[in-house]
Amino acid sequence: MPLAIVLAVGLVIAVARRTELDLVSLDEDTPRLLGLNLSRGRLGFLVLSVLLSATAVAAAGTIGFVGLVAPHAARALVGRRHVRVVPVAVLLGAVLVCTADLVGRTVIAPAQLGAGLMTAMLGTPYFLYLLVRTRK
Structure with a gap:
């Protein structure tokens, strides 16, 4: 609470x-x-x-890629105004964490992979795409 x-x-x-x-x-x-x-x-x-x-x-816990990826993805989807970016980033972050948790629990069931590891694996390709795009 x-x-x-x-x-x-x-x-x-x-x-x-x-x-x-x-x-x-x-x-x-x-x-x-x-x-x-x-x-x-x-x-x-x-x-x-x-x-x-x-x-x-x-x-x-420490799920660092959510903080790196979700705001950038939200900004790409809805523009730069924070009135739109903040709620979309919150929703995208929640979807990313839930997806990472679901994939981490089901990929090698009955064993589990950590949500932080799965978040990094799901978020890294997009983050690398952003880095390459900003260099051009």
Whole structure:
């Protein structure tokens, strides 16, 4: 229950401050011209992301590729606006973890492969594709 509360509060804060999040992801000057304290905004989003990441790791373990792949895939699907990216990234991350867990439990049944290993195996090809695409 405490994990669900922290995740719910963190998501509400992220959704409520989505406009600031869009501005912080721009260049250095635009947020300042629009009246946003850039250093305070970045610090606040950093603290929020650390809190949400730590809570997710406490609940599910170290499944690092979800944090690398899901936001990039969401951004590719719905664009750069965080009002769309955040919910889609959450859903894609959940689908990736559930798929990794399902595959890890069924590939060599009755033995199991860890969800972290399967997440890395499922997420690595897409992540490599992103790296190659950004070099071009």
